[in-house]
Amino acid sequence: xxxxxxxxxxxxxxxxPDTDSARAEVQRVLDGxxxxxxxxxxxxxxxxxxxxxxxxxxxxxxxxxxxxxxxxHRTGDTATAEAELRYRVQGYDRAxxxxxxxxxxxxxxxxxxxxxxxxxxxxxxxxxWDQGQVNVVRGDHSLVMGAGQSAAALRQYAELADDAVPxxxxxxxxxxxxxxxVLVPASLADMAxxxxxxxxxxxxxxxxxxxxxxxPANAPADRIIVNPDAYGVLGATxxxxxxxxxxxxxxxxxxxxxxxxxxxxxxxxxxVGYLGSGRSPSQAAPELWSAVTEGRVPQELPxxxxxxxxxxxxxxxxxxxxxWMACRMIAERWGEVRxxxxxxAVGAHEERAGAVEGALEEVLGTSPAEFxxxxxxxxxxxxx
Numbered sequence: 071x072x073x074x075x076x077x078x079x080x081x082x083x084x085x086x087p088d089t090d091s092a093r094a095e096v097q098r099v100l101d102g103x104x105x106x107x108x109x110x111x112x113x114x115x116x117x118x119x120x121x122x123x124x125x126x127x128x129x130x131x132x133x134x135x136x137x138x139x140x141x142x143h144r145t146g147d148t149a150t151a152e153a154e155l156r157y158r159v160q161g162y163d164r165a166x167x168x169x170x171x172x173x174x175x176x177x178x179x180x181x182x183x184x185x186x187x188x189x190x191x192x193x194x195x196x197x198x199w200d201q202g203q204v205n206v207v208r209g210d211h212s213l214v215m216g217a218g219q220s221a222a223a224l225r226q227y228a229e230l231a232d233d234a235v236p237x238x239x240x241x242x243x244x245x246x247x248x249x250x251x252v253l254v255p256a257s258l259a260d261m262a263x264x265x266x267x268x269x270x271x272x273x274x275x276x277x278x279x280x281x282x283x284x285x286p287a288n289a290p291a292d293r294i295i296v297n298p299d300a301y302g303v304l305g306a307t308x309x310x311x312x313x314x315x316x317x318x319x320x321x322x323x324x325x326x327x328x329x330x331x332x333x334x335x336x337x338x339x340x341x342v343g344y345l346g347s348g349r350s351p352s353q354a355a356p357e358l359w360s361a362v363t364e365g366r367v368p369q370e371l372p373x374x375x376x377x378x379x380x381x382x383x384x385x386x387x388x389x390x391x392x393x394w395m396a397c398r399m400i401a402e403r404w405g406e407v408r409x410x411x412x413x414x415a416v417g418a419h420e421e422r423a424g425a426v427e428g429a430l431e432e433v434l435g436t437s438p439a440e441f442x443x444x445x446x447x448x449x450x451x452x453x454x
Contacts, residue, residue, distance in 0.1 A: 092183075093142050096151055096175060099183045100137035107135045119175070119185025126199035129206040130215065131160040137171070147177040152191060162213055162251050170194035195266040198253055211235035211249045218256025219298075227252050227296070230310050234317040241342045242410060246321040251293050252313075258299045265295065271379055276301040276312045279319040292320045307347055315343035325417040329425035332377045337393025338413055341401065344394070351398075351452045355391035357384050362453040367446050368392055399448045404434050 099118050106115035107124070115124050134157055141152040151173040156166035170191030178184045190196050198204050202217040209228030212235065216224045231250050239248055255261045262269040265278065272278065281292035294316040301312065318339040319326070326335050344354055352359040361368070368388070376389035400409045412433045419425035430436050436444075 089142070089144070092144055092149065093139060096142055096149065096183050097137075097139045099175070099185065100139060100151075100153060100173075103185065103188075104135045104137055108132055120187060122188050123197075123199045126203045126217070128204075130199065130204055131206070131213075133158040133160040133163070134166060136166075149175045149183070151175060159213065159251060162247075162249060164247075169197060190266075193266060196260075196263040198255065198264065201255060201260050201263065212252060213249070214252045214254060216254035216256075217260065219254050224254060227254055227313070230313045231294075231317065233310065234314040237314055237345065238317045238321045238342055241345060241406065242318065242321045246324070248321075250317050250320050253293050253295045254298060255295070256298065258297050261295055261297045264293075272297055272300075274300055274383065275379070276304060276308075277316050279316045281320065281323050292323060294320070307349070311340075311343040311347055311349075314345075315339040318342040322413065322417075325414050327417045327419075329419040329422050330413075330417050331371075331422070331426060332374045333371045333389070333393035333396060334413060334416060334426070336377060336390055337395075337397040338409070340390060340394035341397040341409070351395065355395060355453075357387040358391035358395065358449070359453045361388060362449050367449055369446075370442060371396060371445065395449060395452065396445050399445055400434065403444075408433060 103115060103118040106112075106118065107127070110128065112121065112124060115121060136156050137153045138156070139151055139153050143150045153171045153173060155169045155171045157163075157169075158166050170193070171188060172191045173188045174186040175183045176186055190200060198215055198217050204215050204217055205219060205221050205224055207214045207216075207221055207224040207228045209232040212228050212231035214224045214228045214231065216227075231252055235248055235250060239246075253264060255264055258273060259269050262272055265272070265280070275297055277294055277296045279292050279294050294313070301309065304312065316339070319335070322335070322338065340354075347354075358368075372389035372392050376385060379386060397409060400412060404412075412429050415429035415433050416425045419428060427438055430438060430441055434441070
């Protein structure tokens with residue numbers, strides 16, 4: 071007891087009161103930091119600590135910004151905090167986007183906690199403003215944000231996205247947000263940072279869409295993240311196809327579940343992307359065309375593993391092209407409405423097993439074996 075009384079003024083009996091106090095104090099600092107971000111108040115932000123990236127997100131239209139302290143490790147006058155950042159972009163996010171952050175803090179001369187650094191947590195994705203000043207361009211159906219990109223360059227993305235949104239709605243329907251958020255980093259390496267993945271995973275990939283499959287209506291908006299290196303070498307048609315493809319993923323997200331095979335989700339996105347492009351099958355699917363004309367007609371529709379980036383670009387291209395041709399065949403033989411119904415029916419299944427089989431029978435009146443056989447004959451007819 072005597073020892074406990076002696077130390078209570080330093081750490082509290084068992085250390086708990088001081089820990090609780092420090093957590094509460096740090097949370098108050100984070101709350102003040104969040105309020106300063108929302109208010110655009112640099113002076114208030116500086117009172118909580120180093121300015122870090124504060125000026126970089128000045129143009130970002132924020133609706134909410136908050137931190138939730140999840141862990142605090144204190145060593146004397148310094149501490150490391152793990153926190154969950156939650157934020158919403160005004161007019162686009164129905165629910166908060168979440169991101170892990172690690173903050174280094176120290177006690178100032180007055181005994182208050184001061185943030186020395188606020189960075190992405192280990193294994194968590196960077197945010198665009200971690201990479202530099204964010205420029206923002208608003209389109210009719212899009213919000214384009216870029217770091218290391220000029221406003222003129224971002225306007226070109228907005229124009230393409232604004233064309234993509236109504237095109238997707240015409241094909242899929244209007245039961246989705248009907249707007250997109252596009253992020254344009256400065257390089258492939260920065261794109262990888264936004265995805266918390268190695269750059270090698272996305273070399274040659276023009277863009278990806280993030281988002282939770284089967285997400286409810288209150289899920290945050292998806293982000294279309296562009297690889298400026300690969301996207302920049304595409305022609306005008308290719309750029310439009312890519313953004314329309316990714317916009318299709320945004321529109322179909324709530325109906326894309328664990329039951330949906332990649333040949334269908336990627337094939338349908340390509341089918342919408344190529345609508346009105348004027349591209350023939352041999353032009354849009356050169357790898358598959360080459361295989362079929364050489365007598366190497368695929369035996370089966372591609373498996374999910376065939377869509378993995380393994381360094382075999384030909385295999386990956388044939389997987390995408392095979393899915394596109396399957397969806398193209400459905401649209402031509404059963405109709406575009408049935409294609410949408412088929413997609414939704416597959417996604418509505420509780421699990422992968424039986425999902426495609428059930429939808430083929432219920433919506434298209436066929437079986438997997440018959441469908442695969444028709445698809446193989448379709449490839450021969452289109453590429454013959």
